[in-house]
Amino acid sequence: MGNCQVTDAAAVVIQHPGGRAERLYWPTSASEVMKNNPGHYVALITLYVPEEKQDGTLRLTRVRLLKATDTLLLGQVYRLITSQEVMKAIQARKIEKMKKRQAEVMERQQQQRIGIDDEVVQVGKDGEDKEDSEITDQVAKQERDRHKTTSKQSAARPRHWRPSLPSIAETGS
Template identity: 55%
Template structure:
């Protein structure tokens, strides 16, 4: 008995933007597909499962990741590929660049705030050390000692007689 689905697994599946599915029964170069579909890139479709750590019985969230292929890459049998328009690619690259800039800007602001906080903590610690230093070392010197000049009393002998 033969396996009728074995031939289906040995195909290159190319999904077009309009929903049409193209099957090729031999490996081919990505440049050939891009030539026959101008204005489109070929992307490898990869399924990822994100597991939620809080829920142990859940099967996770299914994510589809796309990796854009270079024209010299070969489309392999058994893989699924998707055609993506060049506008979608430029939009995605722009969004990625914007996200990267936003994240780096947020990191820079966070780093500056941490530096300011450390600087303030150092100043407070130094002021505390100065206060303790002056109170300990100056404690002996701060006692009030009168510096009165002595008054001499002259006693006349004839006053007591």
């Protein structure tokens, strides 16, 4: 009777969305679990403690979706996740990445503007006898150069192939 804890550790625990926990005492594939629970994905649950907070005050659970070919291992905890939850998580991740990229682009543009403003101030201090039109021309040239580099960067991106000929409608005779 004292070995009951050993059998609990040697089980695959699957948490269902309703709160029910299913225990399997043999390794099984994720595809079998998904066949038994249509409309659900299998996810591996792991505890994650951020490195900056090692005192144990903040613990996060990470959820990693499994492929259908993956095997559920004994001693691990898995959760069934509905396909709607998966789609919401994917959308949230895309939005988060997009916001992060926008913030980076805004920051770069801000730094470039500050750099251009500094150069205009330096040009104004160095050549006080220059006319305002010369300073404006230099600023415009710098702006054009900046736009050229962004167009070169966009040209380096791969484009999808499109046929150059229009489709010809077939006539039935």
